[in-house]
């Protein structure tokens with residue numbers, strides 16, 4: 001059986017990272033792709049681990065050289081998935097997980113129709129607002145931009161193969177694992 005490519009999308013603040021952390025604990029052979037971004041690192045984030053932090057020029061170059069499987073602009077920054085690393089892992093039969101926003105997920109569906117697209121949904125809107133405000137990593141303006149984007153993203157959940165409600169991290173992770181196996 002060949003390894004799966006699973007895309008996890010969902011609004012900013014829904015808890016994608018927590019669900020992924022739990023899923024990787026259960027299925028450590030999974031490889032989580034590291035994206036390139038033009039966003040500045042948050043305190044504690046590490047280049048090459050959380051993201052590859054690149055300049056606008058470098059991001060332009062990556063697009064021109066066709067190095068990205070998909071890319072999108074989100075809340076004023078660009079984010080993209082380096083193509084080669086994903087291909088190498090899949091060729092080595094290693095399951096691959098992408099944590100990307102909705103526009104990127106749609107591009108992956110075009111480029112790799114065999115990919116499994118999973119949308120993580122908050123149990124309630126208030127939950128998303130509380131989590132975004134609570135994590136304290138974005139300014140009030142940035143939070144508003146992300147909430148506006150979240151409204152649009154929630155409307156796109158119908159395009160996904162599976163919708164998982166994040167009312168409990170462990171059970172959401174368990175569902176995600178099913179698709180990686």
Ligand code: 5GP
Pocket residue numbers: 010011012035036039070071072074079080081099100101102103104105
């Ligand atoms: P953050 O700035 O909170 O790390 O990420 C903002 C959004 O960009 C999140 O929804 C995250 O999933 C998404 N994202 C991260 N990496 C990529 C990527 O490579 N491509 C796309 N399309 N979205 C990404």
